[in-house]
Each structure stands twice: as C-alpha cells, then as structure tokens.
Amino acid sequence: MIPAWASPPRWGHALLIGVGLLPMLLAGHWIFAALRAARGATSAADMARVDAGRARLVAEGLLGELPGAAYRGDLLADGTFVCGFRTAGAERLTGFSPMELAAPGAWQSRIAPASRQDYAAFLGALFADGEAQVEYAFIRADGREGWFLDRARIVGQAERGCVLVAGQVLDVTRERALAAQSAQAAKLATLGEMSASLAHELAQPLSVMLFSAETARDALEEQDTEAAALARDQLDRIMRQIGRTRTIATHLRDFGRSDPGPEEAVDLAAALDGAMVLAGPALARAGVAVDAALPAMLPKLRGQRLMIEQILVNLMLNARDAMRETPEGRRRLEIEAQPRDGQVELRVRDTGSGLPPGAGARIFEPFFTTKPLGQGTGLGLSICHGIMRRSGGSIRAENADPGAVMILNFQKAPVVGSQGPLGALPIANAS
Numbered sequence: 001m002i003p004a005w006a007s008p009p010r011w012g013h014a015l016l017i018g019v020g021l022l023p024m025l026l027a028g029h030w031i032f033a034a035l036r037a038a039r040g041a042t043s044a045a046d047m048a049r050v051d052a053g054r055a056r057l058v059a060e061g062l063l064g065e066l067p068g069a070a071y072r073g074d075l076l077a078d079g080t081f082v083c084g085f086r087t088a089g090a091e092r093l094t095g096f097s098p099m100e101l102a103a104p105g106a107w108q109s110r111i112a113p114a115s116r117q118d119y120a121a122f123l124g125a126l127f128a129d130g131e132a133q134v135e136y137a138f139i140r141a142d143g144r145e146g147w148f149l150d151r152a153r154i155v156g157q158a159e160r161g162c163v164l165v166a167g168q169v170l171d172v173t174r175e176r177a178l179a180a181q182s183a184q185a186a187k188l189a190t191l192g193e194m195s196a197s198l199a200h201e202l203a204q205p206l207s208v209m210l211f212s213a214e215t216a217r218d219a220l221e222e223q224d225t226e227a228a229a230l231a232r233d234q235l236d237r238i239m240r241q242i243g244r245t246r247t248i249a250t251h252l253r254d255f256g257r258s259d260p261g262p263e264e265a266v267d268l269a270a271a272l273d274g275a276m277v278l279a280g281p282a283l284a285r286a287g288v289a290v291d292a293a294l295p296a297m298l299p300k301l302r303g304q305r306l307m308i309e310q311i312l313v314n315l316m317l318n319a320r321d322a323m324r325e326t327p328e329g330r331r332r333l334e335i336e337a338q339p340r341d342g343q344v345e346l347r348v349r350d351t352g353s354g355l356p357p358g359a360g361a362r363i364f365e366p367f368f369t370t371k372p373l374g375q376g377t378g379l380g381l382s383i384c385h386g387i388m389r390r391s392g393g394s395i396r397a398e399n400a401d402p403g404a405v406m407i408l409n410f411q412k413a414p415v416v417g418s419q420g421p422l423g424a425l426p427i428a429n430a431s
Contacts, residue, residue: 068148068170069093074162075154079123081165083107093148093171095141112137112145114262117414118392122150127163130154135172135390146173179386205241212237263391265300265413266308268337268344274305275312279320286320287328292335301344302411303391311387311395314380315348315406322352322404343393344412349405355397363397 069089075081090101100106111119115136122134131153138148152167216234272292283290301308316333323331330351337346355363364385381397388395392411397404 068168070166070168072164072166074158075123075127075165076162077127079120081123090169093169094138110139112139126152126154126165146171147176148172182383205245209238209241263302263304266303266305268298268301268346269294271305271308272312272335274309275316279313279316283316283320283333286331288320288323288331288333290333290335294337298337299339299344300413302413307387311384311408314384318380319348319350319352322350326352342412344410346408346410347405349400350403352403354399354402354404364395
C-alpha cells in the first residue's frame with residue numbers, strides 16, 4: 001500500500017496525463033489541419049474545374065445565340081484547315097447535325113463548285129495576312145443553295161507551323177437577293193433614262209432601211225444591169241442596218257435580264273463595246289466625246305459580262321451628268337486600262353466639276369447623290385461598289401484636274417488549267 005503522502009493528488013494525475021498527451025494532441029491537430037487543407041485544396045480544384053465547365057457552357061451558349069455560327073480551328077500553310085469547334089448555329093445555317101458536320105471534309109464538300117476556288121483563296125489570304133473574308137455558295141441539307149459570308153482571323157500560334165483561327169459564318173442569302181433586286185431596278189431605271197436616245201438610235205436605221213428598200217424596188221423595176229447593181233447595193237445597206245438594229249435590241253434584252261449568268265473570263269474591250277451600244281447615243285446627244293484606250297493584250301477579267309457592262313453604263317451616264325455645266329467642246333470622257341499589281345486597273349475620267357468636298361467618303365453609300373433634286377436614284381455607284389466587291393475587286397473616286405476619275409481594280413480571270421482539281425483541295429472539316 002502506498003502511503004498517502006506518496007500518492008500524487010488527482011489534479012496531479014490530470015496534469016501528468018495532459019502533459020503526456022500534449023504532443024499527441026498537437027500532432028493530431030496538425031494532421032487534421034493538413035487533411036482539412038488538402039481537402040480544401042481538392043475542393044478548390046474541383047470548384048475551379050466546375051467553374052471552368054460552367055464558364056465554357058455559358059460562353060458556348062452565348063456564342064450559340066449569335067447570328068450565324070462561330071468556329072475555331074488550326075490552319076496550315078498548305079491550306080489545310082481542321083475545325084476543332086463549331087457552335088450550334090451551324091446546324092441552323094446548314095440543316096446538318098453536328099455529327100454530320102464533324103466528318104472530315106464535310107463543310108468543304110457542300111461548298112458549290114463555282115465557289116471552291118474563292119474558298120481556297122480565302123484560306124491562303126487568311127494565312128498570309130492574318131485576317132480575310134469571303135462569300136461563297138453553300139448547298140444546304142435540303143438541297144437549297146444559300147450564300148454565306150465567312151470572316152476569320154488568326155488568334156494565335158500552334159505547333160508544327162499551324163496557326164489558331166477563329167471565325168464567324170453569316171447567312172447573307174437574303175442580302176444578296178435584295179442587292180440583286182436593287183441592281184435590277186437600277187438597270188430598268190437606266191434603260192428608262194436612255195429610252196429617248198435608244199428610240200432615236202433605233203429609228204435611224206429603220207428610216208435608212210425604208211429608204212433603201214424603196215430605192216431597191218424602183219431599181220428592180222428598171223430591169224437593166226446598172227439598176228440591178230444599185231438594187232444589190234441597197235439590199236446590202238438594208239442588211240447592215242438590220243444587223244445594227246439587232247445588235248441594239250440584243251443588248252437591250254441582255255441588259256434587262258435579271259440573271260447575269262455565271263462568272264467567266266470577260267474581255268474588257270467587248271464589255272466596253274456593249275456598254276457603248278447602250279450609253280453611246282446618250283453621250284452623243286449630250287455632246288460628250290469618248291476617248292477609249294485599251295491595250296491589245298489586256299488580260300481578261302474575272303466577273304460577269306453583264307455586270308461589268310452595267311458598271312460601265314452607270315459610270316458613263318454619271319460622267320455625262322457631271323459635265324452638264326461644262327462648255328460644249330470640252331466634254332470629254334477618257335477610258336483607259338492597264339495591268340497593275342496583279343490586277344487590271346480601269347480609269348474612267350470626265351471633265352466635269354469634280355467631287356464636292358466630303359463626297360469622296362460617302363459617294364458609294366446607297367441613296368447618296370450629288371445630283372440636283374429629282375435627278376438620279378443615288379443607287380448607281382452603290383451598286384457598282386457591290387458588284388466590284390462581290391467579284392473580289394474594288395472601286396474608288398478621286399478628283400482630277402479637271403473633273404473626277406473613277407478607279408476600278410478587277411481581279412484577273414484565272415488561267416484555265418493553272419490549278420489542280422478543286423475536289424483535291426487539302427481541306428478537312430473546313431468551316
């Protein structure tokens with residue numbers, strides 16, 4: 001038995017036990033704190049992943065609500081484009097499901113054959129310049145053709161010589177249809193404006209034919225050798241005048257067509273001749289002398305002949321109106337063209353009063369006009385600008401001394417056989 005004096009008090013036991021457990025308690029606290037910190041770190045990482053996923057869903061949802069469809073992907077220097085992501089808007093645009101559009105080459109295979117060369121040029125310009133845009137025809141899932149505006153830019157560098165590309169595709173089918181309607185309305189307005197001159201131009205050969213026919217009839221009644229020769233001459237004259245009348249009627253018919261036909265290699269000299277058939281009489285009645293100088297070996301233009309003729313007719317009539325206050329004998333229209341920087345540059349210059357201050361920046365806007373009230377629709381130059389832009393060209397206006405000059409830059413028509421088959425373009429899952 002332990003003496004009472006030798007037994008420690010109860011509080012001493014507690015003290016000894018507490019002192020002995022202190023390291024264990026501290027260690028346990030540290031372990032618990034470490035576990036809690038680890039669990040907190042894990043939760044933070046999980047939360048970060050959840051937040052990133054939510055942010056991505058929100059971003060994709062917002063992009064999906066944008067007009068058209070957004071996309072991103074990798075572009076190589078050889079023109080190969082691999083689309084890595086495309087918003088849900090692509091299905092609305094095309095009618096194809098995301099799985100169908102994800103197949104290699106699916107997008108490029110639905111681009112209309114006539115537009116594939118433009119699309120390949122778009123990818124080349126995008127890689128070279130960092131940003132580009134193109135309009136092309138696309139065959140939707142239901143077989144209908146639509147027109148898309150594709151705009152893209154480089155947003156970063158990737159491995160193996162690739163660049164990261166982000167872009168947006170918009171449906172411009174309706175806009176193109178409205179532009180075509182405006183162009184057609186402008187053509188009809190132009191024909192109405194030229195009706196008096198054209199009526200005179202048609203009446204003149206008809207009068208000549210009538211007179212020649214009467215002369216030939218009288219000569220045949222003579223029934224001698226000299227009379228027969230005269231009759232042949234008069235009949236030849238009638239045939240020439242019939243050809244002249246038929247040329248005017250043919251150009252009137254073609255110019256009034258709503259369908260300008262497919263793109264082709266256009267001879268600028270032939271297009272100028274066609275425009276002169278229509279606008280030449282109006283220029284002659286206004287006392288405007290035309291001086292055209294085109295090189296004999298000028299490259300052919302990429303475009304549609306009727307559209308180029310429409311541009312030329314609009315510019316000719318605008319130049320005539322600009323020279324109304326110019327004294328007679330000084331009204332001159334100069335037309336010249338030459339190859340320049342891989343394109344064909346056409347200059348149409350008048351000797352009028354020039355562009356008013358500030359008009360140069362707005363002259364191609366719809367309904368903007370410098371003509372007096374009641375003259376002109378303000379659509380002619382806007383339509384010219386649209387036609388040039390859609391064919392890959394450009395148009396601008398500058399003041400000259402005297403007058404003003406319209407400067408048009410046309411793309412050269414591609415040389416037949418200079419490129420491989422379009423179906424072999426190295427484009428995979430392209431947007």
